[in-house]
Amino acid sequence: MVQQVIPETQPTVIYPESDGQPMSDNTQQFRWIVIIKENLEILFSGDENIFVAGDLLWYPVEGNNKIRTAPDVMVACGRPKGDRGSYRQWEEDNIAPQVVFEILSPGNTSKKMAEKLLFYQRYGVDEYYLYDPQSQEITGFLRSENWLESIENMKGWVSPRLQIRFELTETGLEIYRPDGEKFLTPVELDKLRQQERERAEQAELELQQERQRYEQERMKAQQTEIELQEERQRYERLIELLKQQGIDPPQML
Numbered sequence: 001m002v003q004q005v006i007p008e009t010q011p012t013v014i015y016p017e018s019d020g021q022p023m024s025d026n027t028q029q030f031r032w033i034v035i036i037k038e039n040l041e042i043l044f045s046g047d048e049n050i051f052v053a054g055d056l057l058w059y060p061v062e063g064n065n066k067i068r069t070a071p072d073v074m075v076a077c078g079r080p081k082g083d084r085g086s087y088r089q090w091e092e093d094n095i096a097p098q099v100v101f102e103i104l105s106p107g108n109t110s111k112k113m114a115e116k117l118l119f120y121q122r123y124g125v126d127e128y129y130l131y132d133p134q135s136q137e138i139t140g141f142l143r144s145e146n147w148l149e150s151i152e153n154m155k156g157w158v159s160p161r162l163q164i165r166f167e168l169t170e171t172g173l174e175i176y177r178p179d180g181e182k183f184l185t186p187v188e189l190d191k192l193r194q195q196e197r198e199r200a201e202q203a204e205l206e207l208q209q210e211r212q213r214y215e216q217e218r219m220k221a222q223q224t225e226i227e228l229q230e231e232r233q234r235y236e237r238l239i240e241l242l243k244q245q246g247i248d249p250p251q252m253l
Contacts, residue, residue, distance in 0.1 A: 013063055013064075013065055014065060015057075015059050015065050015068075015086055015088060016057070016065065016086075017057060017085035017086050018057070019057060019068070019070060021070070025105035025106060025107045026105055026106070028105075028133045028134075029072075029103045029104070029105040029133065031185065032103045032131060032133055032173075033054055033055070033072045033073060033101075033103055034054075034185075034186065035175075035183055035184070035185055035186075036072075036073045036101050036103075036175070036183065037052060037053070037054040037072075037073045038186060038189075039175070039177075039183040039184065040052045040073065040075060040162070040164075042189075043162075043164070043177055044075075048080055048081055049077070049078055049079065049080055049081075050075065050076070050077050050078075050079075050081070051075070051076040051079040051080065051081055051082070052073070052074070052075050052076075053073070053074055053076075053084070053087065054072060054073050054074075055070050055071075055072060056070060056071075056074065056084065056086060056087055057069070057070045057086040057087065058070065058071065058074065058086070058087040058089070058097060059086060059087065059088045059089060060089045060096060060123040060124070061089075061090075062088070062089075062090040068086075069116060069119050071097065071100040071101065071102060072100075072101050072102050072103050073100065073101040074087070074097035074099065074100045074101075075097060075098060075099040075100075075161070075162065076092065076095055076096075076097045076098065077095075077098055077161065078093070078095050079092050079093070079095055089123075096123055096124030096125060097125060098124075098125065098126045098127065098161050099125070099126065099127040099128075099129075099159065099161050099162055100120055100125050100127075100128050100129070101128075101129045101130075101131070102116060102128075102129070102130045102131070103131050103132075103133065104130065104131065104132040104133070104134070106134075113130070117141070117148065120141075120148060121141075121143075121146075121147060121148045125143070125148065126142070126143040126160075126161060127140070127141070127142055127143070127159055127160070127161055127162075128140070128141040128148055129141075129159075129166075131173055133172065133173075136168070136171075136172040136173065138154050138166060138168065138173055139151075139154070140154050140157060140166070142160070154166050154168065155167065155168050163178040164176065164177060164178070164183075165178075
C-alpha cells in the first residue's frame with residue numbers, strides 16, 4: 001500500500017499593525033511629528049501617487065515579521081494614497097519609502113538610533129533626517145550608492161526628493177515648501193485659514209458694496225436720462241405751440 005504524502009503547509013505569517021510602542025515620548029516630539037507629517041500631506045495633496053504616513057510599521061521583507069520599523073514620518077513616492085495597517089513593501093511594488101524623518105526624544109538611545117540608520121541604509125531609504133528638538137540640531141543622510149552619507153551642512157539644505165528647504169534659526173528648525181511657505185503647526189494653519197476666510201469675506205463685502213455703488217450710479221444715470229427726455233419733450237411741445245401761433249421759435253445756441 002502506497003502511503004500518500006501530504007505536503008507540509010507553511011504557517012501563515014502575521015504582520016502586526018502595532019509594535020506596542022507609543023507614537024511619541026513627549027509633547028514636543030509629537031508636535032514635530034505632526035508638523036512634518038501634516039505639512040507633507042498638504043504639500044503633496046495634489047499627487048495621488050505620493051504616500052505619506054506617520055508612525056506606520058514598515059515591513060521590508062516578506063515572510064519575516066521581525067524585520068520592521070516605524071519611522072516617525074515616511075514618504076513613499078510612486079505609491080498611491082490610502083489607508084494602510086502597515087507598509088508591506090512586497091505589496092507596494094517593492095518600493096521602499098524614499099524619505100524618512102525621526103524626531104529624537106530622551107528615550108532614544110544611541111544604540112537604537114544607530115540601528116535605525118543601518119535599517120534605513122540596508123532597506124533602500126534615499127534620504128534620512130534626524131531632528132533633536134532639545135538641542136535644536138538636525139542631521140541629514142543622503143544615499144550614495146549603497147551607503148547613507150552624512151550631509152555636511154543642513155542649513156539651507158534642499159531635499160532632492162521633496163524639494164523642501166531646512167533652515168536653522170535661533171528658535172530651532174524651520175522647514176519651507178518649494179513655494180517658500182513655511183511648515184506651520186495645526187494651530188497656525190487654522191489661524192491662517194481663518195485669516196484667509198476673513199479676507200475672502202471682506203473681499204466679498206467690498207465687491208457687494210461696489211456692485212451697490214454701480215447700481216446706484218446706473219439708476220442715477222437712468223433718472224437723468226428720463227429727466228432729459230422729459231425736458232426735450234417739453235421743448236418740442238413749446239416749439240410746436242409757437243409754430244401754431246405763427247411765431248418763429250428761438251434759435252438754439
